[in-house]
Amino acid sequence: MFSEFEIIPAVDVQDGQVVQLVGGERGTGRAYGEPVEAATRWVKAGAETLHLVDLDGAFEGERANAPAIESIQNACDIPIQLGGGIRTVSDATSLLERGVDRVILGTAAVETPDIVGEISERHTDSVIVSLDAKDGEVVVSGWTEGTGLDPAEAAKRYEELGAAGILFTNVDVEGQLGGVRTEPVTALVENVDIPVIASGGVATVDDILSLRKAGADAVVVGSALYEGQFTLAEAQNALD
Numbered sequence: 001m002f003s004e005f006e007i008i009p010a011v012d013v014q015d016g017q018v019v020q021l022v023g024g025e026r027g028t029g030r031a032y033g034e035p036v037e038a039a040t041r042w043v044k045a046g047a048e049t050l051h052l053v054d055l056d057g058a059f060e061g062e063r064a065n066a067p068a069i070e071s072i073q074n075a076c077d078i079p080i081q082l083g084g085g086i087r088t089v090s091d092a093t094s095l096l097e098r099g100v101d102r103v104i105l106g107t108a109a110v111e112t113p114d115i116v117g118e119i120s121e122r123h124t125d126s127v128i129v130s131l132d133a134k135d136g137e138v139v140v141s142g143w144t145e146g147t148g149l150d151p152a153e154a155a156k157r158y159e160e161l162g163a164a165g166i167l168f169t170n171v172d173v174e175g176q177l178g179g180v181r182t183e184p185v186t187a188l189v190e191n192v193d194i195p196v197i198a199s200g201g202v203a204t205v206d207d208i209l210s211l212r213k214a215g216a217d218a219v220v221v222g223s224a225l226y227e228g229q230f231t232l233a234e235a236q237n238a239l240d
Contacts, residue, residue: 001102001125001165001195002217006049007208007235008081008197009042010222011035011072013065014055020223021055029055032226035065039072042225045232049079051220057085058106059141073099083130083167092119096126104167106130107140110147110154113161120162128197129158133184134171151184152191165195167220173201177223180207182214189215205230205238212239 012019018038019029032038039050052072056064063069063085073080083104086092092103092115102125108115109129119127131138131151138149155166168188170181180201189196195217202208202221211219225232 005212005216005239006218007047007232007239008049008051008218008220009045009047009225009232010051010053010199010220011039011042012053012055012222013068016065016068018226019055020226030223030226035068036071036075038226039076042232043076043078046236047078047232049081049218050076052080052082052084053104054082054084058083059144060085063091070098081128083128089115089118089122092127093122096123102126102128102164104128104130106132109158109163110138110140110149113157116158116161116163120164125164127163128165128167129155129163130167130169131155131158131188132169132171136184139171152187155188155192155196159192159194163194165197165217166192167197167199169220170198170200177201177203177227177229179203180211182210185211185214185216203229205235208235209238 013035018032018035021029052069054063054065079101081102081104082100086103087108095103116127131154133151138147138151138154185198197218198211198216199220202224208219
């Protein structure tokens with residue numbers, strides 16, 4: 001999935017605008033403009049992958065920003081991973097057949113784990129399972145419902161079901177620009193052999209380096225880039 005460690009800009013879309021939430025709480029977001037403009041800006045800055053999330057879909061269970069996502073697909077020629085409101089095999093396969101490179105399953109994977117294998121059989125290496133953790137517990141439905149699942153144990157289960165990778169978001173620090181917590185990332189990485197994408201809390205280039213040292217294969221960065229804490233080029237140069 002990743003030939004080397006990647007920094008992946010996030011384009012989270014709510015009501016047709018780029019939004020970054022704080023701690024995963026609905027209504028806490030700050031808007032950063034039009035999605036296609038943001039996506040093309042990151043591509044021009046050197047992004048090799050884009051991370052797209054339909055936030056309305058994540059909360060409501062049904063994709064609500066399809067036009068914006070499709071416009072980004074048409075405007076950008078790099079791999080795209082998409083999550084938010086993807087609940088069925090047909091949802092996922094339709095997106096993959098229309099050019100999305102990887103689908104991100106959160107709530108659907110928890111409620112119906114076999115969906116991971118069903119999609120993977122049709123489209124190899126196409127499913128990323130999103131394990132979003134709050135207080136050490138996997139949460140779903142837009143980070144509003146606890147599941148009782150331990151992230152590292154859940155990751156192993158999804159690896160066995162055919163997941164191509166795990167997206168781990170630490171909701172406790174998400175969007176707060178307060179720094180990352182590497183311990184849960186290390187625990188997850190040590191429990192699986194598939195790529196782990198870390199997300200949540202990145203405020204500095206050192207945070208990115210810490211996540212790479214913890215074993216992550218990539219990191220999703222949102223607020224820090226939008227707020228100008230550092231540029232994508234500065235972060236990529238630091239990796240060298």
